[in-house]
Amino acid sequence: xxxxxxxxxxxxxxxxxxxxxxxxxRFFEQxxxxxxxxxxxxxxxxxxxxxxxxxxxxxxxxxxQDLYVCELNCRLIHPKLTNAMxxxxxxxxxxxxxxxxxxxxxxxxxxxxxxxxxIIEQTPDGQKIVFQYRDSVGQLERLYRSRxxxxxxxxxxxxxxELLDLRNQSDNPAEIKGIDNRLNDLTHQLFILEA
Numbered sequence: 001x002x003x004x005x006x007x008x009x010x011x012x013x014x015x016x017x018x019x020x021x022x023x024x025x026r027f028f029e030q031x032x033x034x035x036x037x038x039x040x041x042x043x044x045x046x047x048x049x050x051x052x053x054x055x056x057x058x059x060x061x062x063x064x065q066d067l068y069v070c071e072l073n074c075r076l077i078h079p080k081l082t083n084a085m086x087x088x089x090x091x092x093x094x095x096x097x098x099x100x101x102x103x104x105x106x107x108x109x110x111x112x113x114x115x116x117x118x119i120i121e122q123t124p125d126g127q128k129i130v131f132q133y134r135d136s137v138g139q140l141e142r143l144y145r146s147r148x149x150x151x152x153x154x155x156x157x158x159x160x161x162e163l164l165d166l167r168n169q170s171d172n173p174a175e176i177k178g179i180d181n182r183l184n185d186l187t188h189q190l191f192i193l194e195a
Contacts, residue, residue: 002102007082012072012089012096014061021045021061021068024092031084051081072096090114149193156190 016024025047028035034050043063050056055078061068076082089096093114100107107130110118119131160183167179 002105004079004082004100004102005077006101007076007085008099008101009072009074009076009085009089010097010099012070012074012085012094012098014059014070014072014089014092014094016061016068016070016092017066018068020092024088027088027091028084031080031087033081033084049081049084051078054078055081057081057085153190153193156186156193160186160190 014024025035025037028047028049034052036048036050038046038048040046045061045063045068047059047061048056049059055076057072057074057076059070059072061070076085086098088094089098089111091114094111095113096109096111098109098111100109105121105123108118108120108122109116110120115133116131117133118129120127121130163179163183163186167176167183170176170179
Protein backbone atom coordinates (compact mmCIF):
# COMPACT_ATOMS: atom_id res chain seq x y z
CA UNK A 1 0.00 0.00 0.00
CA UNK A 2 1.28 3.45 -0.93
CA UNK A 3 2.44 5.73 1.86
CA UNK A 4 0.83 9.15 2.01
CA UNK A 5 3.42 11.94 1.93
CA UNK A 6 1.12 14.86 2.75
CA UNK A 7 -2.45 16.06 2.80
CA UNK A 8 -3.40 19.49 1.47
CA UNK A 9 -6.62 21.26 2.36
CA UNK A 10 -7.50 23.67 -0.42
CA UNK A 11 -10.29 26.17 0.16
CA UNK A 12 -11.69 24.22 3.09
CA UNK A 13 -14.61 26.00 4.70
CA UNK A 14 -16.49 25.42 7.94
CA UNK A 15 -19.54 27.48 8.91
CA UNK A 16 -20.53 26.88 12.50
CA UNK A 17 -22.96 28.25 15.04
CA UNK A 18 -21.66 29.12 18.51
CA UNK A 19 -22.80 25.72 19.84
CA UNK A 20 -21.18 23.89 16.94
CA UNK A 21 -17.93 25.77 17.52
CA UNK A 22 -18.01 24.66 21.16
CA UNK A 23 -18.61 21.07 20.02
CA UNK A 24 -15.70 21.38 17.54
CA UNK A 25 -13.37 22.47 20.35
CA ARG A 26 -14.46 19.48 22.46
CA PHE A 27 -14.04 17.24 19.42
CA PHE A 28 -10.42 18.36 18.93
CA GLU A 29 -9.71 17.86 22.64
CA GLN A 30 -10.98 14.27 22.32
CA UNK A 31 -8.51 13.71 19.47
CA UNK A 32 -5.70 14.18 22.01
CA UNK A 33 -4.26 17.20 20.27
CA UNK A 34 -2.78 20.20 22.01
CA UNK A 35 -5.32 22.98 21.63
CA UNK A 36 -5.00 26.70 22.26
CA UNK A 37 -8.03 28.92 21.79
CA UNK A 38 -8.03 32.72 21.55
CA UNK A 39 -11.08 34.95 21.49
CA UNK A 40 -10.63 38.42 20.00
CA UNK A 41 -12.53 41.62 20.85
CA UNK A 42 -14.48 41.50 17.58
CA UNK A 43 -15.77 37.99 18.38
CA UNK A 44 -13.39 36.16 16.06
CA UNK A 45 -11.76 33.04 17.44
CA UNK A 46 -8.48 31.32 16.67
CA UNK A 47 -7.81 27.67 17.36
CA UNK A 48 -4.24 26.39 17.18
CA UNK A 49 -4.01 22.61 16.97
CA UNK A 50 -0.70 20.91 17.59
CA UNK A 51 0.34 17.29 17.31
CA UNK A 52 2.90 16.79 20.11
CA UNK A 53 5.13 19.57 18.84
CA UNK A 54 5.53 17.98 15.40
CA UNK A 55 2.99 19.97 13.42
CA UNK A 56 0.37 22.67 13.94
CA UNK A 57 -2.52 24.22 12.10
CA UNK A 58 -4.35 27.51 12.81
CA UNK A 59 -8.09 27.70 12.33
CA UNK A 60 -9.31 31.30 12.33
CA UNK A 61 -13.08 31.62 12.73
CA UNK A 62 -14.41 34.99 11.66
CA UNK A 63 -17.71 35.97 13.18
CA UNK A 64 -20.25 36.70 10.45
CA GLN A 65 -23.62 37.51 12.02
CA ASP A 66 -24.67 34.32 13.86
CA LEU A 67 -22.01 32.08 12.29
CA TYR A 68 -18.31 31.48 12.74
CA VAL A 69 -16.68 30.96 9.35
CA CYS A 70 -13.25 29.40 8.86
CA GLU A 71 -11.60 29.28 5.44
CA LEU A 72 -8.48 27.17 5.45
CA ASN A 73 -5.59 26.31 3.16
CA CYS A 74 -2.90 24.14 4.73
CA ARG A 75 -0.55 21.20 4.20
CA LEU A 76 -0.37 18.47 6.84
CA ILE A 77 2.06 15.58 7.12
CA HIS A 78 1.41 13.77 10.41
CA PRO A 79 -1.51 11.31 10.52
CA LYS A 80 -2.98 12.35 13.87
CA LEU A 81 -3.64 15.93 12.84
CA THR A 82 -4.62 14.88 9.32
CA ASN A 83 -7.22 12.42 10.61
CA ALA A 84 -8.62 14.96 13.07
CA MET A 85 -9.09 17.49 10.27
CA UNK A 86 -10.72 14.89 8.01
CA UNK A 87 -13.17 13.92 10.75
CA UNK A 88 -13.92 17.57 11.54
CA UNK A 89 -14.73 18.44 7.90
CA UNK A 90 -17.04 15.46 7.72
CA UNK A 91 -18.72 15.77 11.14
CA UNK A 92 -19.24 19.54 10.92
CA UNK A 93 -20.49 19.55 7.30
CA UNK A 94 -17.58 21.38 5.77
CA UNK A 95 -16.75 21.99 2.13
CA UNK A 96 -13.22 21.27 0.95
CA UNK A 97 -10.90 20.05 -1.74
CA UNK A 98 -8.45 17.67 -0.10
CA UNK A 99 -5.34 16.51 -1.96
CA UNK A 100 -3.81 13.34 -0.57
CA UNK A 101 -0.33 13.25 -2.01
CA UNK A 102 1.59 10.01 -2.62
CA UNK A 103 4.95 9.37 -4.31
CA UNK A 104 3.62 8.84 -7.86
CA UNK A 105 0.04 10.10 -7.74
CA UNK A 106 -2.44 12.32 -5.97
CA UNK A 107 -5.98 11.57 -4.81
CA UNK A 108 -8.31 14.59 -4.89
CA UNK A 109 -11.33 14.41 -2.59
CA UNK A 110 -14.13 16.96 -3.00
CA UNK A 111 -16.30 17.40 0.09
CA UNK A 112 -19.64 19.17 -0.06
CA UNK A 113 -21.56 19.62 3.18
CA UNK A 114 -19.34 17.05 4.89
CA UNK A 115 -19.93 14.32 2.30
CA UNK A 116 -17.44 13.09 -0.25
CA UNK A 117 -18.85 14.20 -3.57
CA UNK A 118 -16.04 13.04 -5.83
CA ILE A 119 -12.66 11.28 -5.73
CA ILE A 120 -10.22 11.76 -8.59
CA GLU A 121 -6.91 9.96 -9.05
CA GLN A 122 -4.27 12.15 -10.72
CA THR A 123 -1.13 10.58 -12.17
CA PRO A 124 1.49 11.86 -14.62
CA ASP A 125 -0.50 10.01 -17.32
CA GLY A 126 -3.76 11.83 -16.57
CA GLN A 127 -6.67 11.61 -14.23
CA LYS A 128 -9.65 9.36 -13.69
CA ILE A 129 -12.74 9.57 -11.53
CA VAL A 130 -12.64 6.88 -8.86
CA PHE A 131 -15.91 7.85 -7.16
CA GLN A 132 -18.77 10.19 -8.02
CA TYR A 133 -21.68 10.82 -5.65
CA ARG A 134 -25.01 10.01 -7.17
CA ASP A 135 -28.24 11.11 -5.56
CA SER A 136 -29.95 7.74 -6.06
CA VAL A 137 -32.87 8.51 -3.77
CA GLY A 138 -33.43 11.85 -5.49
CA GLN A 139 -33.22 10.21 -8.92
CA LEU A 140 -35.77 7.58 -7.89
CA GLU A 141 -38.09 10.27 -6.51
CA ARG A 142 -37.86 12.26 -9.75
CA LEU A 143 -38.50 9.10 -11.77
CA TYR A 144 -41.52 8.26 -9.61
CA ARG A 145 -42.90 11.80 -9.99
CA SER A 146 -42.39 11.70 -13.77
CA ARG A 147 -44.31 8.41 -13.96
CA UNK A 148 -47.15 9.82 -11.85
CA UNK A 149 -47.37 12.78 -14.21
CA UNK A 150 -47.34 10.45 -17.24
CA UNK A 151 -50.25 8.51 -15.74
CA UNK A 152 -52.12 11.74 -15.04
CA UNK A 153 -51.51 12.88 -18.63
CA UNK A 154 -52.93 9.57 -19.85
CA UNK A 155 -56.04 9.98 -17.70
CA UNK A 156 -56.62 13.56 -18.95
CA UNK A 157 -56.19 12.46 -22.56
CA UNK A 158 -58.68 9.64 -21.98
CA UNK A 159 -61.20 12.07 -20.50
CA UNK A 160 -60.70 14.43 -23.48
CA UNK A 161 -61.32 11.57 -25.94
CA GLU A 162 -64.53 10.57 -24.11
CA LEU A 163 -65.77 14.17 -24.15
CA LEU A 164 -64.99 14.47 -27.86
CA ASP A 165 -67.01 11.29 -28.51
CA LEU A 166 -69.92 12.73 -26.47
CA ARG A 167 -69.69 16.02 -28.34
CA ASN A 168 -69.81 14.26 -31.72
CA GLN A 169 -72.89 12.29 -30.65
CA SER A 170 -74.79 15.23 -29.15
CA ASP A 171 -77.32 17.44 -30.98
CA ASN A 172 -78.17 19.57 -27.92
CA PRO A 173 -76.46 23.02 -28.10
CA ALA A 174 -76.49 23.46 -24.29
CA GLU A 175 -74.88 20.05 -23.78
CA ILE A 176 -72.26 20.83 -26.46
CA LYS A 177 -71.46 24.14 -24.72
CA GLY A 178 -70.99 22.32 -21.37
CA ILE A 179 -68.76 19.72 -23.06
CA ASP A 180 -66.73 22.50 -24.72
CA ASN A 181 -66.20 24.19 -21.32
CA ARG A 182 -64.97 20.91 -19.79
CA LEU A 183 -62.75 20.28 -22.85
CA ASN A 184 -61.28 23.76 -22.44
CA ASP A 185 -60.47 23.04 -18.77
CA LEU A 186 -58.95 19.63 -19.57
CA THR A 187 -56.79 20.93 -22.45
CA HIS A 188 -55.48 23.67 -20.15
CA GLN A 189 -54.69 21.03 -17.48
CA LEU A 190 -52.98 18.86 -20.15
CA PHE A 191 -50.87 21.84 -21.26
CA ILE A 192 -49.74 22.40 -17.66
CA LEU A 193 -48.90 18.70 -17.12
CA GLU A 194 -46.91 18.44 -20.36
CA ALA A 195 -44.96 21.59 -19.59
